[in-house]
Structures are given as C-alpha cells and as structure tokens.
Amino acid sequence: VMLLWDGVQHEVPWYDFLLAGSVPAAYAVTNISMRRWVHDVPTLTVTFYALAITSLILLPFTRVHPTASAHECATAMAIIAVLGILGTGLAMHWFNQLVRQHGPLFAGMVTNVTPVGAMIWSWLDAEPISSAQVAALAGIITSVVLVQFPTAAQRIDDA
DSSP states (O other): OHHHHHHHHTTOOHHHHHHHHHHHHHHHHHHHHHHHHSTTSOHHHHHHHHHHHHHHHHGGGOOOOTTOOHHHHHHHHHHHHHIIIIIIIHHHHHHHHHHHHHOHHHHHHHHTTHHHHHHHHHHHTTOOOOHHHHHHHHHHHHHHHHHHHHHHHHHHHHO
C-alpha cells in the first residue's frame, strides 16, 4: 500500500502498476509450474533452457549502433555473455534449486528480500533513503517472516 501510495504521489501511470503486479504473478506461476511439471529435470538443465528460450525471444530486439566498431560490438557481446552467464545464469540456477529443495513458497519469499539489497546499495551510493522506504522494507521483512514461520516450525517438529 505504501509503494502504491508513493507511486500515486509521483503520478506513476496506471499501466506501470499493472506491470509491477505482473512480476510476482509470473514468479508464482513459474515456481508452481517448475515444482509440478519439471521436478525431475536437473536444475542446471531447466536454467539452460530458460536462458536459451529467453535469449531467442529477445534476440529480435537487439541491434547494434550503426557507428559502433567491430571491436566495440565484440566487447559489448562479451560483456553481455559474462553478465548473462555469471549474473543471471547463476542466480537463476540457485533460484531453481530453492524451488526444488524448499518449494515455491520459500523461493518466492526469497525474492521479496531483494529490496534489502537494493536499500543497502542505495545507502552505500549515498542516495537519500526516506523513512517511508525503511517502513516499507520493515513491512516486507515482517511479511516474509510471518509467511515462513509456520513452515519453519513444521520442519523443526518433523526433525
């Protein structure tokens, strides 16, 4: 609610709210689908196919600047490959392992902790951080703990 209110105060267009809402919805569908239909496929294989399909979908949208040299194009492609494999690829692989080992709810909750890292980077970069942002972050962390508490308590009882 705080994020929505802040968006309204800054005159964020309504379709941006829809796009923002589509992200957790897509995560939920993907996590449940992975757990239900590809639970027996190795996580590295799932990650490879997900990245390959995404690359094919995005390939038509890539273009090279007309004044870029061959060296600049090769450097840009190498950087994209490294970031894609090391950044996105590893993160996606670890996330797929979380879905496999702990279930879609836990994996989904892990993505909600991402704002903590964003807030830390903002603070380290000397960006102003408002009390509303800190309160929203506290609300997110509290929600994650409350949702995970019954699952963690059950694991302790089962042990």
